[in-house]
Amino acid sequence: MLKILKYSFFDLIRSRWSIIYFFFYFVTGMVLLYLSNDVSKAVASLMNVTFILTPLIGTIFGVMNFYNSREFIELLLAQPVPRKNIFLGMFLGISTSLSLSLFLGMGLPFLIFGTFGSDQIMSLVFLLISGIFLTFIFTALAFYIALVNENRLKGFGLAILIWLFMAFIYDGVFLLLLIFLQEYPIEKFAIAMSLFNPVDLSRILIMLKLDISALMGYTGAVFNKFFGNNSGMLISIAALIIWSAVPVFLILKKSAKKDF
Amino acid sequence: MIEIKGIEKKFGSLEVLKGFDLSLSRGKITAVLGPNGSGKTTLIKSILGLVVPTVGEIRFQGQTIFNDWKYRKEVGYLPQIARFPENLKVKELFKLIEDIREAQGNPEGLIHSFGLEDFLNKKLRFLSGGTRQKVNLVLTFMFDCPLYILDEPTSGLDPIALIRLKDLIKEKKNKGITFLVTTHIMSLVEEISDELIFLLEGQVYFKGTYVEMLNAEKEENLERAIANILEKEHAKDS
Ligand SMILES: Nc1ncnc2c1ncn2[C@@H]1O[C@H](COP(=O)(O)OP(=O)(O)OP(=O)(O)O)[C@@H](O)[C@H]1O
Numbered sequence: 256m257l258k259i260l261k262y263s264f265f266d267l268i269r270s271r272w273s274i275i276y277f278f279f280y281f282v283t284g285m286v287l288l289y290l291s292n293d294v295s296k297a298v299a300s301l302m303n304v305t306f307i308l309t310p311l312i313g314t315i316f317g318v319m320n321f322y323n324s325r326e327f328i329e330l331l332l333a334q335p336v337p338r339k340n341i342f343l344g345m346f347l348g349i350s351t352s353l354s355l356s357l358f359l360g361m362g363l364p365f366l367i368f369g370t371f372g373s374d375q376i377m378s379l380v381f382l383l384i385s386g387i388f389l390t391f392i393f394t395a396l397a398f399y400i401a402l403v404n405e406n407r408l409k410g411f412g413l414a415i416l417i418w419l420f421m422a423f424i425y426d427g428v429f430l431l432l433l434i435f436l437q438e439y440p441i442e443k444f445a446i447a448m449s450l451f452n453p454v455d456l457s458r459i460l461i462m463l464k465l466d467i468s469a470l471m472g473y474t475g476a477v478f479n480k481f482f483g484n485n486s487g488m489l490i491s492i493a494a495l496i497i498w499s500a501v502p503v504f505l506i507l508k509k510s511a512k513k514d515f
Numbered sequence: 516m517i518e519i520k521g522i523e524k525k526f527g528s529l530e531v532l533k534g535f536d537l538s539l540s541r542g543k544i545t546a547v548l549g550p551n552g553s554g555k556t557t558l559i560k561s562i563l564g565l566v567v568p569t570v571g572e573i574r575f576q577g578q579t580i581f582n583d584w585k586y587r588k589e590v591g592y593l594p595q596i597a598r599f600p601e602n603l604k605v606k607e608l609f610k611l612i613e614d615i616r617e618a619q620g621n622p623e624g625l626i627h628s629f630g631l632e633d634f635l636n637k638k639l640r641f642l643s644g645g646t647r648q649k650v651n652l653v654l655t656f657m658f659d660c661p662l663y664i665l666d667e668p669t670s671g672l673d674p675i676a677l678i679r680l681k682d683l684i685k686e687k688k689n690k691g692i693t694f695l696v697t698t699h700i701m702s703l704v705e706e707i708s709d710e711l712i713f714l715l716e717g718q719v720y721f722k723g724t725y726v727e728m729l730n731a732e733k734e735e736n737l738e739r740a741i742a743n744i745l746e747k748e749h750a751k752d753s
């Protein structure tokens with residue numbers, strides 16, 4: 256499996272898309288730090304970009320890479336390699352490669368500005384962790400969708416739809432529900448809703464870490480009230496781990512039965 | 516070497532293989548014949564584990580192949596349609612497969628006999644159809660295996676490459692290697708095959724030698740014998 260992982264990893268990391276992706280975070284991070292010179296503020300601004308962009312990039316690369324590797328997959332399937340190693344290796348290769356671009360692109364500006372000594376640097380670490388979680392989760396979802404749909408256009412459309420839903424629509428629907436159900440005790444419902452969206456979960460995680468109640472939003476506040484900061488963060492992380500595991504499990508299950 | 520029992524394969528509502536038994540004997544060249552879409556490739560892919568049969572059992576040297584992968588170390592497979600990562604160079608592809616198989620291959624002699632020296636540094640997507648097929652052949656034969664499964668090995672080859680391929684197959688056969696070959700080239704069947712399987716409508720319609728097939732259909736060449744069978748089936752259907 257390591258060989259396939261390595262091949263997929265280097266194939267992507269050498270491409271110009273990885274470099275563009277890296278520079279995007281690098282430049283954004285530099286500019287934000289230069290303008291504010293405040294770690295918390297920079298992290299809060301970066302967060303909004305990260306939570307839209309990492310799922311989108313994971314989605315696009317997950318789908319495209321799978322469809323573009325059809326040939327490679329067919330070649331590998333006839334070799335003495337277990338099926339699950341092929342799909343796991345490819346998925347891990349893409350997601351670690353994207354995560355590395357994110358990690359370096361976002362981490363380097365903070366290193367350059369010498370902000371690593373400050374106490375607030377942990378909020379950057381948390382942002383990196385949730386960005387990496389989102390990369391893995393959305394790459395896996397996209398990979399699974401591509402595996403199920405032979406039709407590229409349909410697969411691509413579906414994957415983008417999921418991203419749109421998680422990154423934008425979910426929040427709108429959520430907000431509407433909260434307004435309609437104002438009179439009822441809906442805090443538990445709100446918590447449950449958040450658990451079903453990895454983007455929300457990541458946002459809650461960072462808000463709790465930054466501990467800026469003005470930015471926490473309704474769900475962040477509910478999490479804070481119900482679990483307190485620390486257990487709230489633990490629960491978010493646990494939910495993100497489950498979110499990462501489920502699509503991988505689906506990929507393995509589907510790929511074991513598929514005809515090529 | 517290979518035992519197939521009651522193999523059935525459906526793609527949705529399309530029944531391609533309708534439950535038959537088949538065994539391949541060691542050291543023989545078996546040719547699988549049948550019209551387009553009769554399920555030859557599906558049968559081969561089932562043996563390789565690329566296609567999962569709906570029902571049935573496949574054994575390789577006595578062991579079931581389902582959920583196994585190690586047996587593929589002993590199978591050299593030539594796909595009907597060669598699919599490669601298109602941005603690789605030919606020699607990078609050879610290296611990659613050696614890496615993945617964790618085995619040292621011997622491509623040099625094959626590269627020479629198929630005249631691929633000048634293409635080693637070219638990217639796969641720039642190769643002509645026949646040249647791709649030669650690369651496909653080198654990739655298959657560069658590893659020593661007791662069994663080779665060749666799906667339409669001659670497609671796109673020029674006469675010289677064809678002669679080289681036949682010689683290669685005969686040479687391996689003399690060393691006791693087993694072959695399973697599909698082809699629409701009847702002269703190839705006549706020249707190299709020991710046994711012949713004719714697939715029709717998801718069943719094994721005929722199994723035997725070349726001469727037995729001619730005698731059964733009372734024809735003097737294979738093309739006519741096959742045309743005969745297809746016409747009879749056609750008459751039955753209508
Ligand atoms: N993955 C698949 N999904 C759906 N249908 C398939 C799939 N693979 C093959 N088929 C169908 O199964 C039937 C048998 O195909 P197969 O490729 O086995 O034929 P073949 O005997 O190899 O034909 P040819 O001589 O043209 O190579 C065809 O009707 C084909 O369309």
Ligand SMILES: [Mg+2]
Pocket residue numbers: 555556557595666
């Ligand atoms: Mg075929």
